[in-house]
Amino acid sequence: MEQTNQVPKIVTSRIGLEESWGIKTYLATGGYTALRKALTTMTPEQVADEVSKSNLLGRGGAGFEVGRKWSMLKPGPVRYLVVNGDESEPATFKDHMLIENDPHQIVEGTLISAYAVGAARAFIFVRGEFALGLERLQAAVNEAYAYGAIGRNIFGSGFSVDLVVHPGAGAYICGEETALLESLEGKRGFPRIKPPYFPAVIGLYGEPTIVNNVESMSNIPWIVNNGGASFAALGVGRSTGTRIFALAGHVNRPGNYEVEMAKLTFRDLVERPEYGGGMRLGRQVKAFIPGGVSAPWFAPDQLDIPLSQDDVAKAGSMLGSGSIVMMDDHTCMVRAAWRIAKFFWRESCGQCTPCREGSGWIEKMMRRIEQGAGREADLDLLMDACDNISPGVAWPPQQTTICVLGPSIPSSVASAIRMFRDEFLVHIKEGGCPYE
Amino acid sequence: MGAFSPEMRERAENLLTLYPKRRSALIPLCHLAQEQAGHLTSPLMEEIAELTGVTPAEVYGTASFYDMLHTEQVGKFLVGVCTNVACLLQGGGELLEHAEASLGVAAGGTTEDEMFTLEEVECVAHCDKAPAVQVNYRFFGPLTGESFDDLIAKLRAGEYDGVVPPHGTLTRVTRENGIEVPLDEVLAERKEMDRAKAERKAAAEAAKEGN
The missing domain is CATH 1.20.5 (Single alpha-helices involved in coiled-coils or other helix-helix interfaces)
Structure with missing residues (x-):
């Protein structure tokens, strides 16, 4: 992790420090001062107010304002806070890094948020595959108990809360917040029918529940210590603060980079020596994915779009989970799109017909084109299948399914067909992949 | 005599205290069962059903939804080669082909000595080290064919025993107490x-x- 501009590191300040995951390092670098400040000098409303002022956009993928989400919480005797650490969007690896390397920051953010929303209990749902992360987060919770930051009458404030680390068991769909709640209730990860659109109304065990992402939680201690206004002073417009971008694919230096929101462009992130350091082997960009594999692809002439939620949305895609995948001019676009289609087919929970069946058809057609048995009519058939999952195949997408996994399926396939139709035709005419 | 050992039964009962409703402990209990037996045996699923107040069929039905829960025996080391897009671009597909040839099994298969089960897996969030491999959910990468073979040889020789526990042991750090408040x-x-x-x-x- 490196950061060379003058913008403060809000969530990655401890990455790279010795035993950055232990309480000793955490306390030596200002850890738990925000929790103390919130619990002993602020009311829950004042904490929520600072978070609203910061305009922190949720860092999971949908980008919904955290403060607004909190304000929608239905009053009720039992309220829960659930932290989503089920990071599984392909090519996204920022939460993985935060859980393994700064678990106390997540714990502190979670405790402050539990105080702000009056949660009776907090759960951190960690993707099951993050074995080391689960160990370090549980160790952090054990240390925080011993330190007096969790449990009864925290720091003498009269506020008590318990925090449970919950392991997932491997299912992409559990990143969808209602599927996550089902999984946390010990069931299959089937997304719930909407409305209600927000677990803030009906959540865990039917009670009002806030679900926030791990990176969102990691921002909370800084916001409490420095004020929401300082956070909002960074970035442009609605895209405030900093954000971690996970840069992957054909760059010289793939990695997680925390940068000020909306100040840099995709090109800056890819080319600057302190970030991506340019494309591997000096090759040209052929296309890139701007925000996880659910997002429609961008062409090289879109590299100058700023890294802001609204600018990317205006250009017809999304910043999503903050993962950027660069593909160079030696990449087979059919194969890349096929692999992404295969992912959605494997991960569809199977509740809704368009997603369950459509993903399978698309995967099969993409495979046969890549392997040389495709027909020209397949291209129309593919677009038709996409249209049946998400009518119009546009962005933002129409939805025929319970959750947004369905409309994410067409993104890559439709992008590849629209941008690289000739490449599909070569596969079909030559009866195989020209890149092999 | 239950299916869980006395020590595991105690840990199981501790897990139950963490949740307002017992069924929430179902998946953590499945992980615990895999820690004991390497996979989910029928007697263990029956005991989980008893502990969480559901039927054994519901335990099986839930477990079968999740990639990490195995109702059939797997090798001591579950080797997952990622071929999702970030790894694909860096040679993940070729690495999987190499792994299949090297271990002598197709993805999904287990070697004859029951040491290794090979899987093609989805993104493991290790994309800056692509192509990435997970062994019992401990991550390695970037790997070449050569360094993959070296990893397998070392696993076989027990050189990673402190780093990679046998399949089923997800986390070696436990919460000692139940809910405090x-x-x-x-x-x-x-x-x-x-x-x-x-x-x-x-x-x-x-x-x-x-x-």
Whole structure:
């Protein structure tokens, strides 16, 4: 992790420090001062107010304002806070890094948020595959108990809360917040029918529940210590603060980079020596994915779009989970799109017909084109299948399914067909992949 | 005599105390069962059903939804080669082909000595080290064919025993205690917080009207 501009590191300040995951390092670098400040000098409303002022956009993928989400919480005797650490969007690896390397920051953010929303209990749902992360987060919770930051009458404030680390068991769909709640209730990860659109109304065990992402939680201690206004002073417009971008694919230096929101462009992130350091082997960009594999692809002439939620949305895609995948001019676009289609087919929970069946058809057609048995009519058939999952195949997408996994399926396939139709035709005419 | 060993049974009962409803412990209990037996055996699933208050079929039906829960025996080392897009671009597909040839099994298969089960896996969030491999959910990368073979040889020789526990042991750090603050105690506290909040709100409104 490196950061060379003058913008403060809000969530990655401890990455790279010795035993950055232990309480000793955490306390030596200002850890738990925000929790103390919130619990002993602020009311829950004042904490929520600072978070609203910061305009922190949720860092999971949908980008919904955290403060607004909190304000929608239905009053009720039992309220829960659930932290989503089920990071599984392909090519996204920022939460993985935060859980393994700064678990106390997540714990502190979670405790402050539990105080702000009056949660009776907090759960951190960690993707099951993050074995080391689960160990370090549980160790952090054990240390925080011993330190007096969790449990009864925290720091003498009269506020008590318990925090449970919950392991997932491997299912992409559990990143969808209602599927996550089902999984946390010990069931299959089937997304719930909407409305209600927000677990803030009906959540865990039917009670009002806030679900926030791990990176969102990691921002909370800084916001409490420095004020929401300082956070909002960074970035442009609605895209405030900093954000971690996970840069992957054909760059010289793939990695997680925390940068000020909306100040840099995709090109800056890819080319600057302190970030991506340019494309591997000096090759040209052929296309890139701007925000996880659910997002429609961008062409090289879109590299100058700023890294802001609204600018990317205006250009017809999304910043999503903050993962950027660069593909160079030696990449087979059919194969890349096929692999992404295969992912959605494997991960569809199977509740809704368009997603369950459509993903399978698309995967099969993409495979046969890549392997040389495709027909020209397949291209129309593919677009038709996409249209049946998400009518119009546009962005933002129409939805025929319970959750947004369905409309994410067409993104890559439709992008590849629209941008690289000739490449599909070569596969079909030559009866195989020209890149092999 | 239950299917869980006395030590595991105690840990299982501790897990149950962490949740307001018992069924929430179902997946953590499945992980515990895999830690004991390497996979989910029928007697273990029956005991999980008894502990969580559901039928054995519901335990099986839930477990079968999740990639990490195995109702059939797998090798001591579950080797997952990622071929999703970030790894694909860096040679993940070729690495999987190499792994299949090297271990002599197709993805999904287990070697004859029951040491290795090979899987093609989805993104493991290790994309800056692509192509990435997970062994019992411990991550390695970037790997070449050569370094993959070296990893397998070392696993076979026991050189990674401290780093990579046998399949089933997900986390070696446990929570020692159950829930410290009972829910009814917290709820009484929250009621008091809500009352204080309403008072502050009323006072603020009264002050506004006074102006």
